[in-house]
Amino acid sequence: MDLVAAIGLQLAYVIANLALISLGLAIIFGMMRVINLAHGEFLMLGGYTVVVSTNAGVNIWVAMLILAPLVVGIIGVIVERLLIRWLYGRMVDTLLATWGLSLLLVGLVTSIFGASTGTTVAPPLGAIKIGTYSASGYELFLILITVLLLFLVWLTLRFTKLGLLARGTMQNAEMAASLGVSTSRIYMITFGLGAAVSGLAGGLLAPMTGVLPTIGATYIAKAFITVISGGSAILAGTAAGSVLLGGLNGIFSFVAGSTFGEIALLIAAIVLLRLMPRGITGRFFRKSL
Amino acid sequence: MTFSRRSFLAGSSALALSAVPVIGRAQSDSIIFASILDLSGGLDIYGTAMADATALAIDDINAAGGLMGKQVTLKMYDAQSNIQFYTQYATQAAAGDRAATVHGGITSASREAIRPTLARFKTMYFYNTQYEGGVCDFNNFCTGSTPAQTVAKVVPYAMNKWGKKAYIIAADYNYGQIIAQWVERFVKEQGGEAVAVEFFPLDVTNFGPTINKIQQAKPDMVFSALVGGAHVSFYRQYAAAGMMKEIPIASTTFGIGNEHKLISAEEGNGLLAAYSYFEGVQNPENAAFLARMDAKFGDKRATMNELTVRSYEGAMLWAEAVKLAGSTDHAAVSAALKSGLVYNGPSGPITIDPQTNHAIQNVVLGELKDQEFNIVESFAAQPPADTQLVCDLKANPTLSTFYFENGLAAAGIK
Numbered sequence: 001m002d003l004v005a006a007i008g009l010q011l012a013y014v015i016a017n018l019a020l021i022s023l024g025l026a027i028i029f030g031m032m033r034v035i036n037l038a039h040g041e042f043l044m045l046g047g048y049t050v051v052v053s054t055n056a057g058v059n060i061w062v063a064m065l066i067l068a069p070l071v072v073g074i075i076g077v078i079v080e081r082l083l084i085r086w087l088y089g090r091m092v093d094t095l096l097a098t099w100g101l102s103l104l105l106v107g108l109v110t111s112i113f114g115a116s117t118g119t120t121v122a123p124p125l126g127a128i129k130i131g132t133y134s135a136s137g138y139e140l141f142l143i144l145i146t147v148l149l150l151f152l153v154w155l156t157l158r159f160t161k162l163g164l165l166a167r168g169t170m171q172n173a174e175m176a177a178s179l180g181v182s183t184s185r186i187y188m189i190t191f192g193l194g195a196a197v198s199g200l201a202g203g204l205l206a207p208m209t210g211v212l213p214t215i216g217a218t219y220i221a222k223a224f225i226t227v228i229s230g231g232s233a234i235l236a237g238t239a240a241g242s243v244l245l246g247g248l249n250g251i252f253s254f255v256a257g258s259t260f261g262e263i264a265l266l267i268a269a270i271v272l273l274r275l276m277p278r279g280i281t282g283r284f285f286r287k288s289l
Numbered sequence: 290m291t292f293s294r295r296s297f298l299a300g301s302s303a304l305a306l307s308a309v310p311v312i313g314r315a316q317s318d319s320i321i322f323a324s325i326l327d328l329s330g331g332l333d334i335y336g337t338a339m340a341d342a343t344a345l346a347i348d349d350i351n352a353a354g355g356l357m358g359k360q361v362t363l364k365m366y367d368a369q370s371n372i373q374f375y376t377q378y379a380t381q382a383a384a385g386d387r388a389a390t391v392h393g394g395i396t397s398a399s400r401e402a403i404r405p406t407l408a409r410f411k412t413m414y415f416y417n418t419q420y421e422g423g424v425c426d427f428n429n430f431c432t433g434s435t436p437a438q439t440v441a442k443v444v445p446y447a448m449n450k451w452g453k454k455a456y457i458i459a460a461d462y463n464y465g466q467i468i469a470q471w472v473e474r475f476v477k478e479q480g481g482e483a484v485a486v487e488f489f490p491l492d493v494t495n496f497g498p499t500i501n502k503i504q505q506a507k508p509d510m511v512f513s514a515l516v517g518g519a520h521v522s523f524y525r526q527y528a529a530a531g532m533m534k535e536i537p538i539a540s541t542t543f544g545i546g547n548e549h550k551l552i553s554a555e556e557g558n559g560l561l562a563a564y565s566y567f568e569g570v571q572n573p574e575n576a577a578f579l580a581r582m583d584a585k586f587g588d589k590r591a592t593m594n595e596l597t598v599r600s601y602e603g604a605m606l607w608a609e610a611v612k613l614a615g616s617t618d619h620a621a622v623s624a625a626l627k628s629g630l631v632y633n634g635p636s637g638p639i640t641i642d643p644q645t646n647h648a649i650q651n652v653v654l655g656e657l658k659d660q661e662f663n664i665v666e667s668f669a670a671q672p673p674a675d676t677q678l679v680c681d682l683k684a685n686p687t688l689s690t691f692y693f694e695n696g697l698a699a700a701g702i703k
Contacts, residue, residue, distance in 0.1 A: 003505060010497040017495060107329075114589070115333035122553040127531025133504045136529035139497065208526060209494045210551055212518040214331050218492040253498035258489045259461055261498070 002131030007254060009130070013139045014253075015246035016146040020205070021219045022226040022238050023149065024198030030227050030234040031170050032190055034084055035095040038102040039223055040216025042195050046072050046202025047211035048109060051121055060124050060207075068203025069196040076195020080188050088173075088187065102216065109213040123207040142204060149197070154235050157289050166190045225269045231279020236288035240280040245269060319362040320355075320617055322347060322604065323382035325393035325403065330370025331491065334518050334546040335395050338591035339417070339600040340365060343392060345585055346604035356611045364388065372402050379403035383410035389617040390607050392417060392600065396516070397464040401691060404429050408689040411619050417603035419545065419564060419595055421467035422647075422673065423693030423700065425680030428619075430626060430641060432603045432648040434595060436471035437675035439563040440541055442654050442668060444475040444512075447539040447561050452509025453481040458499065458523070459514035460542075461488035463694070468514045468541055470697045471675070476512075484508050491516065496523040500530050513540040521551050528556035537561070547592045549660050560657040564595035565650045565671075566636035567662040575635035595636070602634035606641075638670070645680045647673035678702055 021043060028036045036042075046068040053063040083101065087094045125137035157163035169176040169186040177183045209215065226245055230237025248268045253261030276283050324343045327336035347363040355361055364386050366378040375394065382388045383406065391407055392415040394400040400416050407414040408428040415430050422435035448455075455476050459465030465488055473483045484506045487499060503511060515523055524543070527533060539561040543549070549557050568579070578601070582590050591597065607622070609632050614621035627643035637651035652671045655662030679692040679700050692700045 003501075006501050006504070007498075010501050013497055014495060110329065110333070115329075115337045122556060123525070123529040125529075127529065133501065134531045134535070135497075135500075136526065136531075138529055208529065209522040210518070210525060212331075212334065214333070214518060215494075217331070218494050218519050250498060253495075254501065257487050258493050258496075258499065262490055262493070 002133050005130045006133035006135060009135050009140065009143075010254070011247060011250040012143050014250035015242050016143040017205075018222060018226050018246040018249075019150065019238055019242035020142065020146045020201045022223045022230075022242065023153065024194045024196075024201060025223045026227045026230065026234040026238045027153075027194035027197060028191060029224070030230070030232065030237065031166070032088075032187065032194070033091060033170075034088070034191070035091055035098065036194075037095060037099040037220065038079075038105060038216075039098075039198060040218075040220035041102045041105040042072050042076065042198035042216075043202030043205070043219050044109065044211065044213065044216040045075060045105065046199035046204075047206035047209075047215065048113065049199065050203040050206045051211050054121050060121060064203040064206070065200070069200040072199020072202070073192045073196030076199075077188055077192040079195070080191040084191060085184065085187060106213050106216070113213070115213065121207045136208075138207065142208070145204065149200070150235060150239060153197070154289060157235070162189065222265070225265070229269050229272050229279055231276070231281035231283075233281035233285060233288045236285040237279055237281040240285065244272070244280070319360045320357075320611075321364055321382075321386045321388040322361050322607075323364040323366065323378075323386055323388035323391045323393075325366045325368050325375060325378045325382065325391060325399075327370045327395055327399075328365075328367035331517050331519065332370040332395050335418075335596055336367075336370075338547075338593075338597040339393075339395070341586055341591070342582070342593075342597040342601040343604055345582060346601045346608075348585070349581070349605070350608045356608060356617070357615065361608070366393075368393075368399065372399055375399045375402045376406060379406045380410075383407055383412040388412060389611075390415060390622075392603055392607070394418065395596075396462065397421060397467075398462055400424070401463070401694075404691070405689065413607070413619055413622060415603045415607060417596070417599040419541075419599075421464050421471065421693055422675035423467070423679065424647075424691050425645065425676065425682065426689045426691075427623070427646070427682060427687055428689065430603075430607075430646045430648075431673075431676075432599055432606065432639065432650075434565045434650060434652060434671075435647065435673050435675050436468060436475075436541070437673060438565070438650065438652050438671040440468070440471050441475050441674075442652055442666070443539050443541070443561055443563040444472065444481075445479050446654055446666065447510055447512075447537075448476070448479050448481050450561075451537055453479075454484050454506075454508040455481060455510050455512050456484050456503050456506055456508035456536075457486045457512045457514070459486070459488055460516035460520065461490050462516075465489075465514050465516065467693050467696060472512050472514070472541070474697065474702075489515065489520065492519050494519045494522045496526045499523075500527055500532060503532070503536065508536060511536055511538045513538055514542050515540075516542055518546070521546075521548050524548065524552050524556060528552065533557075533559065544655070544657075544662060545594045545596045547594060549657055549662065550592055554659045557657045557660065561654070562657075562662065563652055563654045565652050566593070566595045566598045567653055567655045567664055568593050569655075569662065569664050570636060570651075570653060572635070572637065574633055574637075578635040593635075598635050602632065602636065602639055605634060606630075606632040606639060640670075642673055642677070644683050645673050645676040646682060647676050649673070 123138035226241040230241035249265040252264035368374040419433040459469040610625040614625040654666040
């Protein structure tokens with residue numbers, strides 16, 4: 001029984017982890033159709049924000065929950081103004097531009113902080129006991145905050161004026177513009193929000209995975225696979241993609257080891273996209289966000 | 290004058306041929322020392338510090354008057370954690386630069402990519418990384434420690450301290466696969482049992498399912514041979530689950546990427562590892578070495594470990610052999626290295642075992658305490674007993690193989 005609970009918690013964490021690293025990309029790629037290959041680096045920058053600010057004496061919660069999204073959000077806005085706004089509607093060009101950006105960011109961070117950083121941010125919560133098993137309390141916190149974050153993004157998109165304008169602009173920018181919406185501003189804000197969510201995710205994961213300039217590479221593929229498998233509805237898609245792929249990854253990792261966990265995730269994505277080329281939300285939950 | 294294709298080809302090829310000795314002369318003013326390491330990409334956590342140490346070695350050689358009256362020029366190649374670049378740069382160093390020697394390679398995969406190339410060009414190759422043993426190559430000097438030197442010391446110590454049951458986790462490529470077999474073998478020799486062996490691709494960052502499995506298996510210790518930046522996550526997540534106090538860890542890789550500086554003191558305390566060097570080694574050469582590293586790199590100097598120190602010592606050992614031979618000629622330098630030449634480096638005396646081209650070296654066993662390895666036991670002049678089981682370059686001086694490629698059983702070691 002304890003084992004079932006411990007594995008259940010672990011599965012929930014694998015799923016939440018996948019949703020957390022994918023959500024920012026879902027906004028930027030799923031909604032705005034910008035193939036953001038620098039997504040992993042946004043996560044990495046969030047992690048570095050936490051490391052640098054905690055080393056400077058900032059409370060770790062403030063660093064993770066406020067500074068990381070703020071800093072990366074601002075970087076996102078700058079990137080959008082300088083680079084992305086010239087490339088809307090040109091998906092392949094955004095791919096090249098953001099790939100270049102990703103290399104630049106890795107190089108910049110490496111030259112500032114070195115190849116490996118002396119990071120000593122430990123998870124700020126202790127272990128919790130489940131019978132004879134123990135798990136990290138911080139993992140439980142990450143699961144809860146991922147659910148909360150999905151809920152917040154849903155509230156913003158569904159019930160705020162900004163959410164309405166953003167959805168309208170992404171569906172038909174010309175129509176939105178002719179109705180008096182400043183689409184350029186909406187693009188900028190949406191990109192900034194996507195970057196901020198990525199920054200928050202990177203900051204939250206920093207105590208669990210550590211931070212390296214190249215850590216983004218370990219996230220980027222999984223994030224894209226999750227968002228693409230999820231399909232056009234970004235929230236329901238990301239959630240459904242994470243549950244399916246993360247669940248399989250977790251189960252196979254436990255039964256047969258990590259190598260098979262990764263294989264299961266990839267095979268599931270391939271089969272899924274063969275059967276449902278438009279992703280899960282191309283067939284189910286089509287009316288959802 | 291008529292100008293045919295034939296005469297043009299004849300003329301231009303004569304020109305090309307006559308140009309070659311000129312290039313050769315231009316290069317002979319200095320001796321080229323090539324280094325191929327990963328200075329970017331995921332393996333740079335090892336490579337950058339190794340490159341710094343190599344640069345210091347070349348500085349020291351030149352400061353002492355160079356070799357045979359010539360300066361040594363360092364050609365540094367960044368393989369970018371990409372095996373393809375290793376092959377390309379090895380060819381360039383050997384055929385293009387006419388390097389007197391090539392040092393480098395970090396992962397066993399990168400070593401196996403360049404070893405055959407350098408053997409074909411007869412460009413002397415130094416692999417200065419601790420690894421799984423088994424290379425038997427007339428052209429390749431492996432100065433890093435091997436399992437019989439290090440793992441064979443950690444296992445009995447850990448089992449005496451903690452118990453008989455080990456859970457082995459390792460990186461999923463040739464190093465991890467083979468080292469896991471060594472750990473299993475040493476554990477069995479001590480009357481213990483490996484309850485599980487598990488491998489991880491290099492980009493795995495979530496170790497939750499494994500931590501559950503370890504809790505379920507209840508071993509007395511975890512033996513880790515995880516590699517690279519992403520795998521550092523394991524130690525953090527293990528500590529976050531409160532496991533460090535429950536089931537302790539011994540490792541064959543922890544520390545060579547300065548992982549103990551990446552995780553906090555309480556996350557790492559009690560971990561055991563054995564290498565041929567920790568910064569705390571007490572001898573005048575080490576004190577002088579650390580002072581020179583400080584002078585050259587200041588605050589940017591990384592914590593020294595076996596990989597970095599051996600990159601320095603490997604270069605110095607080669608230089609000592611060139612001095613003894615009075616030549617950079619392959620056969621002469623090789624004979625000098627195998628003559629029992631001793632180089633006294635920061636880690637202590639190093640000699641080359643002529644049977645295997647591996648180093649006979651000191652080994653130290655360390656326990657992690659507050660982000661420092663405290664040396665708990667030292668072993669002098671350890672031979673590469675693992676590779677000696679399969680390799681005899683005295684009997685077959687032209688061998689160029691890697692015996693453990695398909696595991697220990699395939700090499701006839703049970």
